[in-house]
Amino acid sequence: MNTFLLDYDQIEQRGFPKLFGTYVGENPERTSFTSSFFQHDFQKEADYYKLLGTLSAGKYNRQAIRQILERQNRNFGVNQRHLQQLDTLESPRTFFVVTGQQPGLFSGPLYTVYKALSAVMVAEQQNALFQDHHFIPLFWIESDDHDFEESAKTSLLRGTAVEEIVLDPWQRLPQQMVSRTPMGKGILDCLAQLEELLPDSEFKNEVTAKLQEFYTPEATLESGFAKTMAWLLSDFPILFLTPGDPAFKQLATETFSKELASAPRSSLEVITQSSLLEQYGFSAQAKPRAVNLFYVTSQGQRQKIEQSGDEWFELSPGRQRYSRHQLMEMCQDHPERFSPNVVLRPIVQDSVLPVFAYIGGPGEISYLAQYKRVYEQFGVTMPFIMPRASFTLVEPGLRRTMDKVMQKAGRPGFSRRQMYTTTFRDLEMLKKNAVDGSSEEQYDSLFDASKADVRSRLQELEPVLAKLDQTLVQSLQGTMRQVEKSLETLQAKTQRANRRKHDDVIGQVERISAELFPGGSPQERSVNICHYLARYGTGLLGELAGVMQAHATGSHMVVEL
Structure with a gap:
């Protein structure tokens, strides 16, 4: 796997907010910004010891938390060896590294899995750094959410198109929580559609068989999602929590x-x-x-x-x-x-659980910045807010297409990192350069020279005409505007003709766009991981975890498969 790191401030226009870039980057205003909106700075070593001391002295019902987690995770099918982590939970030196998401059909978008892997990697790093403490990665399944439409859909790549799979609500009441809504027979149609969309490979049958086991008409999206995530991450010591559990709500009463x-x-x-x-x-x-x-x-x-x-x-x-x-x-x-609701949820999480860090995406970190004063109001310690890993996966065929386009765009000397940065920053300019680079003539430069030459020649007439009759100068200026407008119209027609002539180049750029930014959004927010699991197997998650271990999460990672 080749990996290339892209700075967030260079790809801000591709779905990574400026606030997020400020928070994870290295810039002069970061220190002031972080102290104003967060209680702890994950880039400051002293804050780690401060937070460990605060959490160790905190009062948590660790025995009740253990019972809830053990019961829930057995139901989800979590590996017994991962449950053994709970043996340490009653110690005041055991903490959680939490991430979370509402349930998603067949695991939802790619970033859901990236979040879970990020929590595992951060927990591993802290266990290595603070060996007299223990850190457990935990995925908070926000199944109290009532946005069924958001949870009951997912998208897969089919060539350069994005195909959406949508589960129709079945006997669902208005505003009913996802955890209480059975999927009904419509899930069978979703499974059939998924099987049709997945690429044929040696791994496809395993993926579809597991999802057929977890997604049944009588099950809920919550249980299907939890069991799918437990299966996908069975090699990683992560646990899961559904906070809609009455026993958990009891802990949140205060x-x-x-x-x-x-x-x-x-x-x-x-x-x-x-x-x-x-x-x-x-x-x-x-x-x-x-x-x-x-x-x-x-x-x-x-x-x-x-x-x-x-x-x-x-x-x-x-x-x-x-x-x-x-x-x-x-x-x-x-x-x-x-x-x-979305404001009180993190307060509930961090008042009930001893949370050392929360792993969030760009949008989450943006709204968590609004909550510092609420944490202070409730007397709750705000954990470290850390960025999740962010990926774009590039398959071999797409990589070859990108090489061809960059050659035609006149950038053959670009490094691969520069190539991906250009693709993220201005795909339309890349398209224009690729078309121009594949043309036999540089039409734009010819038109620019012609317009400049005509303008110069007409301007030479101005002093002569002014001596003869001042009103002729106005006529000359009008003529100049008409000539320039006519040339611009002809230039636009020439560009369109040139583009038609080079439809293959445009098609290649559009393929790049369709796979890197399906539906106009970053890949990780648009498509489901099952496409990649069917093609490369579940071992892909271990490889992505290895990439996370090798690189910090302060950059977007482009990974060539």
């Missing part, structure tokens, strides 16, 4: 109650921090609500809790009205009936 007791304070803290973020020139991602909790009905539907007065709240939809005191009593008696 955080839920504090949110209800203090609403809308946490939202005001987010708004204050967001204003500061905007002063740095960044936009706010998360939109808080007056109450950052949902109420969960007996059928698993999430209802918004809206504040209708200083001490009164309403559930929406439904409009049942409760006082603050009544809601707090309901929470104490039945915490399983409450669910955090």
Whole structure:
């Protein structure tokens, strides 16, 4: 595998926000920015010892956490040797390296697996650095989420096209959590479509057989996703947690109650921090609500809790009205009936679990920057916020196509890293250069010379005409504009004719675009890993883990398979 590192600030326009580039890079403003929006800086050695001391002194119900994790992970099919990590959990020197995502059909987009591998690699690094402590990688499955449409789809490459597989909801109630929605018979159609789309290879049958085992009509997306991830990562010591578990909600009771007791304070803290973020020139991602909790009905539907007065709240939809005191009593008696939104979720995570680091993507890190004051409000320690590994996978056929295009674009001396940087930064310019480079004539330069020559000749007439009649100068200027416009029109027609003549070159560039940026988005956000597993086998994950070990996550990694 050849690997090339691309700086995030050079590929910002390809889905990597400026805030993310500032946070993971090395620039003068980073120190000030990080101290304003995060409690700990993962690039500062002193902060590691500080956080270890704080977490070691923290109060966590480690025995209950162990019981929940052991029960859930046995159900997901996690390897027994990985469960042995839980033997250390009751020690105050054991911590979690957490990442997470809502369930996705057949594991969702590529970055879901990259997140999990990143958590494993960070845990391994910390275990090597701090040998008197223990770090367990943990994947938080956000199955309380009610965005079924987001979870119930995935995309695969088919040639240069992207084919979407969508699971139709079956007997699903509005706003019902993903963990409570059975997949129904529609999942059989999804499996058939997946089998048709996967490339034929020696690994295809293994992939499809496993997914047929995990994705059944009576199962939920939560269970299918969890079992798929446990299978994919069976060689890695990662555990999984679904926080919708009533036993876990019991551990979160205090955080839920504090949110209800203090609403809308946490939202005001987010708004204050967001204003500061905007002063740095960044936009706010998360939109808080007056109450950052949902109420969960007996059928698993999430209802918004809206504040209708200083001490009164309403559930929406439904409009049942409760006082603050009544809601707090309901929470104490039945915490399983409450669910955090995007603002409160990390607070719940880090109040219940001893979290050393959270592994996030570019978007997540952007909205976590809004939460520092909320952590302080709840008296919860904010973990290190670390970037996940980010990949673009380049298959052999695509690599050969890129070489041809770069030759035609007049950049044969480019290093492969420069080639990929150019591809990420300006694909349209690459297309134009490739077309021009494959042309027998340099039409644009010829037109530019002609326009300059005509302009010069016409300008020579100006002093002569001015002596004769000043109004002729205006006519001359109008003529010059008309001539230039006519030449530009002819130039555009020539360019279109030239492009038609070189459709093969354009097709090659469009193939590059389709595979590196399917649907216009980075590959890791657009397509599912099953395409690559069917072609290269599950051993590919071990190879990607090796790439992570060799390179820091402060750069985007282009990996040639």
